[in-house]
Amino acid sequence: MATDPFPQRLPTLDRLGVTDPSNVSPSEVATEWLNAFSAAITQSDTAAVIDLFLEDGFWKDVIALTWDFRTFEGSKDIKKLLDARLVATGLHELCLLREPLNEPVLQKVYHDFVWVRLCFGFTTKHGKGTGVVYLVPLPDSKWKAYTLFTCLDALTDFPQKIGPLRNKEADHGGWEEKRRQEIEFSNNDPTVLVIGAGHSGLETAARLKYIGIPTLVIDKKPRVGDSWRDRYKALCLHDTIWYNQTPYLNFPPTWPMYTPAAKLADWLEGYAKFLELDVWTASTITKTSWNDSTKTWTVEVNRGGEGTRVLTVKHLVFATGSGGRPKFPDIPGKGSFKGSAVHSSEFKSAADHIGKKAIVVGSCNSAHDIAQDFCNHGVDITMYQRSSTFVISTQSVAAMLGAVYKDDFPSELADTYNTSLPWAVVRRLHQRMVPMVAESVDKDILDGLAKVGFKTNFGIHGAGIMSLFLERGGGYYIDTGASKSIIDGAIKIKNGSAIESFTENGLRFADGTELQADVIVFATGYGDPRDFMREVCGDEVASKITKVWGMDEEGQSAGVWRYCGHDGLWFANGNLALSRFHSLHLAMQIKAIEEGILNKADVVI
Structure with a gap:
């Protein structure tokens, strides 16, 4: 097994050499630390700032000091950040936030690990932001920062046109014609072209629109939301409504806790309409070229039955999903199979296969959803598990998310809060939490699966679902009921032997066994997120792009919502929560570039 780059070394009470500090006043601890921090920042006293951190502490930044997503670990790297960017960014006006929802609080994370969390506001030369600090106790009754997070929330001179800044002009006619011209870009070209009208593309377009950047979204499908609407009918979000809200427009309070995909599709269609986003559907890019002198893209768009349009834009944003092309294993003998073999992206409903035998190849979310769909329709179903799977109950996920994502918050x-901790720290926390959950809330499920031969794991380096999602984009199942069907034998399991070939009537395995099927669904994932970009922009542009998705060496998402190696090209990928939050940071970076306050040199430290 690969060496864990973030080994378990939390600053526990034992390691720090202190006893339980539960009698302290969080407000007093926070005030004393922030006063010292603010004084050191004001005086540009780097040594004094660093002395307020543990030697192996962290400073995580989202475009506030670095115009990038960065994490600096240890005194040496934090000094590097401060020397390069403290004076340049003009960090000042640090103010402790004391509202009920963000007042300082003492949190007992584990029995031997506590911290005081505090929030503060700050100002830079170009904007305002929020900081979050996690302080841990030392033997001399002092507290030092284990982690500090700085995040830019708004550009001072270019705020979002919402609330008090909304358009206050009354429209006394002509709105429809005005909207038609806006959507068609009759008198101008957009500054940004977003490719993909799913949640990431629409949320990015909304952020750009309301920060004053003309933006067009194009999608190859006929309707907004079809990227969700066209998937298998049993698809439903596995995380809670509070985690999946959309910016500027929340789901109504009647919304179900777990949103069906078709319902989300309709919501996105309404979202685009109500926020007046400019979208061309049934449209594809047929040609692009980049002019490095003018820093512009020339893009030819085929609008289906409405002809072709050539646009000159400054930025392309690929919001085409966290994966690339569907991955279909190369298995010999496919031509001999008399049944139907499809990728999960093409599968619609088990109702089309009643009375038949089915195999689902794969054992993560989509595979379980589809297998349960077959089971619900009385279809003889076997799941072929290629490798072990991390399984966690919806109750456990809801409890994890519920620490911050909940009603009236x-x-x-x-x-x-959810973004404030460095990935190295999140991983360390989850390495302790995952086995605890497995031995308590999820014990019956995991024990039952083990008895019927379904293989489970604890995720990459034992860090559970977050490591699998952020580093691999898959490899897990959030149990919505299929685990019980597996335990009860309603969904049969085959594993432990590789697929050797198709046969006329199913699949043959290396152990000599054969499974018969009329339909085989390959829930085998998707390729590289850069696949679509390569098709649109060509190999020369693609060769300059960094890794997209997964983690970089600092534990930040690679190439997503941030500079990816090529000017004027961005990726907007992730679930609804990541898209909601980081779409604003992407929009602010683009706005800063367009207004001349962000240069590429500013993101290099």
Whole structure:
């Protein structure tokens, strides 16, 4: 097994050499630390700032000091950040936030691990932001920062046109014609072209629109939301409504806790309409070229039955999903199979296969959903498990998310808290939490699966679902009921032997066994997120792009919502929560570039 780059070394009470500090006043601890921090920042006293951190502490930044997504670990790297960017960014006006939802609080994370969490506001030369600090106790009754997070929330001179800044002009006629011209870009070209009208593309377009950047979204499908509408009918979000809110427009309070895909598709269609986003559907890019002198793209768009349009834009944003092309294993003998073999992206409903035998190849979310769909329709179904799977109950996921994502808690603040910890720390916390959950809430499920031969694991380096999602984009199942069907034998399991070939009537395995089937669904995932970009922009542009998705060496998402190696090209990928939060940061980076306040040199440290 690969060496864990973030080994378990939390600053526990034992390691720090202190006893339980539960009698302290979080407000007093936070005030004393922030006063010292603010004084050191004001005086540009780097040594004094660093002395307020543990030697192996962290500073995580989202475009506030670095115009990038960066994490600096240890005194040496934090000094590097401060030397390069403290004076340049003009960090000042640090103010402790004391509202009920973000007041300082003492949190007992584990029995031997506590911290004081505090929030502060700050100002830079170009904007305002929020900071989150996690302080741990030392033997001399002092507290030092284990992690500090700085995040830019708004550009001072270019705020979002919402709330008090909304358009206040009354429209006394002509709105429809005005909207038609806006959508068609009759008198101008957009500054940004977003490719993909799913949730990431629409949320990015909304952020750009309301920060003053003309933006066009194009999608190859006939309707907005079809990227969700056209998937298998049993698809339903596996995480809670509070985690999946959309910016500027929340789901109504009647919305179900777990949203069906078709319902989300309709919501996105309404979202685009109500926020007046400019979208061309049934449209594809047929040609692109990049002019490095003018820093512009020339893009030819085929609008289906409405002809071709050539646009000159400054930025392309690929919002085409976290995966690339569907991955279909190369298995000999496919031509001899008399039944139907499809990728999960093409599968619609088990209702089309009643009375038949089915195999699902794969054992993660989509595979379980589809297998349960077959089971619900009385179809003889076998799941072929190629490798072990991390399984966690919806109850456990809801409890994890519920620490910050809940009713009557602003999603903006929840997103800030959720992003505030460096990935190295999150991983260490989850390495302790995952086995605890497995031995308590999820014990019956995991024990039952083990008895019927379904193989489970604890995720990459034992860090569970978050490591699998952020590093691999898959490899897990959030149990919505299929685990019980597997335990009860309603969904049969085959594993432990590789697929050797198709046969006329199913699949043959290396152990000599054969499974018969009329339909085989390959829930085998998707390729590289750069696949679509390569098709649109060509190999020369693609060769300059960094890794997209997964983690970089600092534990930040690679190439997504940030500079990816090529000017004027961005990726907007992720679930609804990531898209909601980081779409704003992508929009602010583009706005800063367009207004001349962000240069590429500013993101290099």
